Amino acid sequence: MDILTEALGSMRTAYPSSVRTEGRAPWALRLPPVLGAGFHVVLYGTCWLIPLGSGPEPARQGPMALSPGDVVFLRDGRGHVLADHPDTPPVDARQCVKDSAPPIGTVSLGGDGARTSLLCGNYHLDQGRPHPMVRQLPALIHLPTRHGRHPELAAAVQLLGSELENPRIGSTGIVPALIDSLLLYILRAWFEDQPAATAAGWAAALRDAAVAPALVAIHEAPATPWTVESLADRAGLSRAAFARRFTTMVGEPPMAYLTRWRMTTAARLLRESEAPLTSVAAQTGYGSEYAFAKAFKREFGQAPGGYRREARAA
Incomplete structure (x- = not known):
């Protein structure tokens, strides 16, 4: 069971959107906040990223210099500026003309100076109910891929750059797939x-000899009537020691996380399948449709049927 893939899959609401940004100095682009998570890949040249908005993390983060091959991930899609220099006055991204030529659109701006080429976009993730693994990430992750660092991520960046610089037969299908997989490469590298x-936190939980097997068990079989005792037995710890360790790393007690994952699984089944409510209840560990509906409404504030209808209409 790949917990990272499962956690991200539970939050996805749509395929990622992206655009090629071509800037020639002097240039600066103000990007507004987006739903989900933002990302940038420097394909050619250099630039600066200047965080904007509120919150303690971006306030501590000043302008960040980016070089070829660098990847930036913004956990909650907060607003920021990309520029050739921190002092260049920015223009709003919505004012820039987009060329919709395949495989993705292009934004061009600036003067006639040094060229910078980036892939910019966002992953559509449900931030209303973020998985705790994502919630614990830093607000901004910067991953350089030069000098042999993060070879798999570097390879994905190189493939993206090649396909965007020289689109060929198949590029229209290859580029979106590479962008989609880039999110997993980014988080795995971090x-x-x-x-x-x-x-600490999930970075420790995923490699911990006691907590990781319990997480795998919950994700593999959410319908199993797990208890703290049964999960502790799998971990080889006493009930109290396991509960303390799990809560410290994951951020919530074992049974609270089990309920969260059952409800997350149920919501995904309701959105993506035609399974009847009795089947969804059985697959998430509830003995009756009534018990499932009650638990689901307590978690989501609406009945499963209404949630399904609303999700399909969106």
């Missing part, structure tokens, strides 16, 4: 960057 000795 998690693997965290030193084992000092890792």
Whole structure:
């Protein structure tokens, strides 16, 4: 069971959207906040990223210099500026003309100076109910891929750059697939960057000998009538020691996370399948449709049928 893939899949609401940004100095682009998570890949040249908005994390983060191959991930899609220099006055992204030529559109701006080429976009993730793994991420992740760092991520960036610089037969299908998989490469690289000795939260949970097997068990079989005792037995710890360790790393007690994952699974089944409510209830560990509907309404504020209708109409 790949917990990272499962967690991200539970939050996805649509395929990622993206645009090629071509700037020639002097240039600066103000990007407004977006739903989901933002990302940038520097394909050619250099630039600066200047965080905007409220919150303690962006306030501590000043202008960030970016180089070829760098990847930036903005957890909650907050507004920011991309520029050739921090002092260049920005223009609003919505004022720029887009060329919709395949495989993706292009934004061009600036003067006649040094060229920078980026892939910019956002992953449509449900931030109203973020998975705790995503919620614990830094507001801004910067991953350089030069000098042999993050070779798989670097390879994906190189493939994207090649397809965008020289579109050929198949590029229309290849580019969206590469952009979609880029999110997993980004987060895997960040998690693997965290030193084992000092890792905390989910970065530690995913490699912990006791917590990781319990998480895998919950994700693999949410319908199983798990208890703290049965999960602790799998982890080889006492009930109390396991509960403390799980809560510290995951951010909530084992049974609370089990309920969260059952409801997350149920919501996904309601959105993406035609399974009857009795089947959804059985697949998420509820013995009756009534018990499931009651738990679902408590979690989502509406009945399963209404949630399904609303999700299909969106």
